[in-house]
Each structure stands twice: as structure tokens, then as C-alpha cells.
Amino acid sequence: MFLWFMQPDIWLTLITLTFLEIILGVDNIIFLSLVVAKLPLSQQNMARKLGLSCAMIMRILLLISIAWLSHITQPLFYRADAGDFVPHVDSARGRAVPDL
Numbered sequence: 001m002f003l004w005f006m007q008p009d010i011w012l013t014l015i016t017l018t019f020l021e022i023i024l025g026v027d028n029i030i031f032l033s034l035v036v037a038k039l040p041l042s043q044q045n046m047a048r049k050l051g052l053s054c055a056m057i058m059r060i061l062l063l064i065s066i067a068w069l070s071h072i073t074q075p076l077f078y079r080a081d082a083g084d085f086v087p088h089v090d091s092a093r094g095r096a097v098p099d100l
Contacts, residue, residue, distance in 0.1 A: 021059075028055045 004010050032051040036044045 024059070028052065 028051070032048055032055075036047045036051070039047055
């Protein structure tokens with residue numbers, strides 16, 4: 001059940017993702033502090049909380065969508081081929097072959 005705990009590649013991935021989350025969190029705080037500083041003092045606290053909440057919700061939604069995409073077994077989109085629109089041609093006679 002918990003065999004994934006023993007695999008070093010899982011630990012490396014977890015450490016990498018944790019490091020990236022920390023970097024993105026610091027980046028969000030720096031960006032929000034620059035943007036919020038332009039607001040009046042009465043609105044800064046609410047704007048800071050709203051910005052951090054939106055960033056956290058967005059990150060959670062992106063993680064959920066990645067988890068969903070990793071479990072998909074069927075293709076999401078169908079790419080039409082040119083053969084779907086062009087009639088088949090008999091190369092020996094140069095005429096269209098009817099579909100059966």
C-alpha cells in the first residue's frame with residue numbers, strides 16, 4: 001500500500017514540487033506586496049488576503065486538473081485526418097472509390 005514511500009524517484013519528485021511551491025509562494029507574496037502598496041491603507045489588508053486566497057485556490061485547482069489528466073485513459077480531443085474529408089481515389093483508374 002505504501003510502497004511508493006520506498007522509491008527514491010518519488011521522493012525526488014516530492015522535494016522538487018515542494019521547492020517549486022515555495023518559490024511560487026514567495027513570488028506571489030512579492031508581487032502582491034508591490035501591487036497592494038498602491039492601494040489606500042484601508043484596502044491593503046483585504047486586497048492582500050484576497051490575492052493570496054485566489055492564488056491558493058488557483059494552485060489547488062491546477063493540481064486537481066493535473067491529477068485528473070494523469071488518470072485519463074481515453075483521448076480528450078479528436079484530430080480529424082484529411083482522409084476524413086477527401087474521397088478515396090483509385091490510383092490506377094483516377095476515379096473516386098465509393099465508401100462501403
